Amino acid sequence: MTLQSLDTPDFATPPARAILARAGQGARRATARYGLLLGFLALWQVGSSVGWINATVFPPLHLILGALWEGLSSGALLDDIAISLQRSGLAFAAAVGLGIPLGLFMGQIRAVEQALDPILQVFRQTSALALYPVFILLLGLGELSKVFVIFWATLFPVLLATIGGVKEVDRKLIEMARSYGATRRAVFLRVVLPAALPSIFVGLRLSATTALLLLIAAEMIGANRGLGFQVMNAQYNFQIPLMFAAIFLLALFGLAANFALVSVQRRLCRWADAG
Amino acid sequence: MTVLDSIARRGEVTIRDLSKSFTLNGRRLDVLRGIDLHVPGGEVLAIVGPSGCGKTTLLRVLAGLEEPDRGDVLIDGAPVHGIGRQRAVIFQEPRLLPWLTVTENVAFGLEMRGIDRATATEQARHWVRLVGLAGFEAAYPRQLSGGMAQRVGIARALTVQPEILLLDEPLGALDAMTKLTMQEELARIWREQGVTMILVTHDLEEAIFLADRVLVLSKDSGTPPRVIDLHLPRPRDRSASGFVALRRQLMAAFGLH
Ligand SMILES: Nc1ncnc2c1ncn2[C@@H]1O[C@H](COP(=O)(O)OP(=O)(O)O)[C@@H](O)[C@H]1O
Numbered sequence: 208m209t210l211q212s213l214d215t216p217d218f219a220t221p222p223a224r225a226i227l228a229r230a231g232q233g234a235r236r237a238t239a240r241y242g243l244l245l246g247f248l249a250l251w252q253v254g255s256s257v258g259w260i261n262a263t264v265f266p267p268l269h270l271i272l273g274a275l276w277e278g279l280s281s282g283a284l285l286d287d288i289a290i291s292l293q294r295s296g297l298a299f300a301a302a303v304g305l306g307i308p309l310g311l312f313m314g315q316i317r318a319v320e321q322a323l324d325p326i327l328q329v330f331r332q333t334s335a336l337a338l339y340p341v342f343i344l345l346l347g348l349g350e351l352s353k354v355f356v357i358f359w360a361t362l363f364p365v366l367l368a369t370i371g372g373v374k375e376v377d378r379k380l381i382e383m384a385r386s387y388g389a390t391r392r393a394v395f396l397r398v399v400l401p402a403a404l405p406s407i408f409v410g411l412r413l414s415a416t417t418a419l420l421l422l423i424a425a426e427m428i429g430a431n432r433g434l435g436f437q438v439m440n441a442q443y444n445f446q447i448p449l450m451f452a453a454i455f456l457l458a459l460f461g462l463a464a465n466f467a468l469v470s471v472q473r474r475l476c477r478w479a480d481a482g
Numbered sequence: 483m484t485v486l487d488s489i490a491r492r493g494e495v496t497i498r499d500l501s502k503s504f505t506l507n508g509r510r511l512d513v514l515r516g517i518d519l520h521v522p523g524g525e526v527l528a529i530v531g532p533s534g535c536g537k538t539t540l541l542r543v544l545a546g547l548e549e550p551d552r553g554d555v556l557i558d559g560a561p562v563h564g565i566g567r568q569r570a571v572i573f574q575e576p577r578l579l580p581w582l583t584v585t586e587n588v589a590f591g592l593e594m595r596g597i598d599r600a601t602a603t604e605q606a607r608h609w610v611r612l613v614g615l616a617g618f619e620a621a622y623p624r625q626l627s628g629g630m631a632q633r634v635g636i637a638r639a640l641t642v643q644p645e646i647l648l649l650d651e652p653l654g655a656l657d658a659m660t661k662l663t664m665q666e667e668l669a670r671i672w673r674e675q676g677v678t679m680i681l682v683t684h685d686l687e688e689a690i691f692l693a694d695r696v697l698v699l700s701k702d703s704g705t706p707p708r709v710i711d712l713h714l715p716r717p718r719d720r721s722a723s724g725f726v727a728l729r730r731q732l733m734a735a736f737g738l739h
């Protein structure tokens with residue numbers, strides 16, 4: 208219900224000319240935004256081909272793309288992608304499913320937050336990688352310990368951002384709602400939740416990035432499939448183009464996750480960028 | 483109580499022996515000390531006094547946002563505790579929800595009082611027009627000027643059709659020109675709605691322009707609050723001799739020549 212109320216219907220569709228003008232503008236903005244990245248990639252390609260940089264460590268891009276294509280078309284990499292996305296996805300879903308409700312609860316009840324904060328800080332400061340051996344001891348070398356170590360690292364960004372978002376809700380807005388007789392439930396749904404939403408999204412984006420970053424670590428031990436495993440394995444077997452192909456795929460998934468979350472956020476928080 | 487009686491009493495506020503203190507850094511601070519006051523229904527009472535004398539505290543007690551230590555607040559003859567439907571508060575800051583449009587913000591109060599969204603929106607539209615915001619129904623608060631935002635806050639309060647409007651320096655943050663327009667607006671709203679208005683202000687001219695009576699609070703415990711009857715004809719004209727004389731007289735009483 209709250210989500211719907213955040214969402215106003217679009218105004219009339221703009222005429223074709225306006226769309227064209229906007230497309231032109233979009234192209235210019237894209238150049239301004241991605242120009243440097245393209246320049247970097249071009250420099251890599253040329254530098255590696257000509258020999259300015261060590262081509263065995265930084266193979267030219269066409270070799271990397273070749274390895275990528277071969278891995279995808281033969282289906283070898285598809286397996287790795289599937290298992291990695293499953294690990295990260297499960298961990299991310301669990302972190303969000305626990306982190307947001309817990310954060311909403313902790314952010315609102317001061318006593319709970321104060322009681323749990325010290326232990327939370329200790330957990331957060333304890334690197335998930337350092338705890339990985341413990342998780343393996345507890346959960347074995349199978350899927351569970353891998354998903355759990357990713358979950359562990361993924362939980363804190365979204366949890367802490369949600370707590371922060373709820374704690375920073377303007378007390379004056381809550382009082383205003385109360386002065387109109389709002390129930391606790393209405394205050395939560397109509398004031399606290401929408402106010403915390405932008406902060407929750409910051410946490411979600413950080414968590415999504417973390418879930419992919421942790422793949423490398425999680426698949427370093429006791430794995431024989433996965434993009435993280437491929438990065439390590441290709442390096443070990445000196446298949447450098449394949450290693451970079453796996454790294455690129457990981458980066459690509461990170462960008463895609465971020466893009467998806469930003470799009471959802473734009474839809475839900477349209478009020479924030481209404482100029 | 484007869485029907486006539488209850489109509490006559492609509493919007494009446496009585497305060498009996500009201501006291502309120504706060505503890506600040508371990509020290510007790512007596513902010514309100516045994517205040518007695520009667521505001522007949524439909525009157526405009528302005529509350530003035532130096533900063534920190536307890537104007538906001540008194541208004542918050544009247545709103546039910548703060549419990550008094552001692553004494554009673556009676557609305558239409560009945561003691562009240564906590565917030566209630568007879569009263570609506572207009573704060574110094576508009577306190578709009580940034581994620582709602584103008585119309586949705588105005589409808590918010592009604593929705594909190596259990597009116598379904600369609601009806602609330604319908605009524606909100608009417609009040610949005612009434613405060614001069616036609617054309618801005620779909621705008622978000624961050625797209626509004628300070629004066630427009632405050633109009634939305636006023637519309638939100640009016641939409642719930644309170645008997646009593648409690649205003650805490652509602653125009654305090656506005657620029658001089660906007661302030662004048664909004665004072666006219668408040669005078670018009672009062673005339674048309676017949677609500678009781680209790681208005682905290684630090685602007686003596688605003689008090690004289692809008693109020694029937696002025697309650698003067700002081701900061702030191704020796705001086706009891708006093709009430710000044712204005713006896714000025716309406717509509718009021720800031721340049722009329724009676725207005726000017728009254729302003730001079732009040733300024734002098736505050737030691738502001
Ligand atoms: N919640 C509170 N806790 C402690 N002290 C308060 C609180 N609210 C107000 N006060 C104190 O009470 C006094 C009166 O405040 P207030 O009613 O806001 O004054 P005014 O509105 O006239 O400027 C001030 O000294 C203020 O510091």
Ligand SMILES: [Mg+2]
Pocket residue numbers: 537538539
């Ligand atoms: Mg005040």
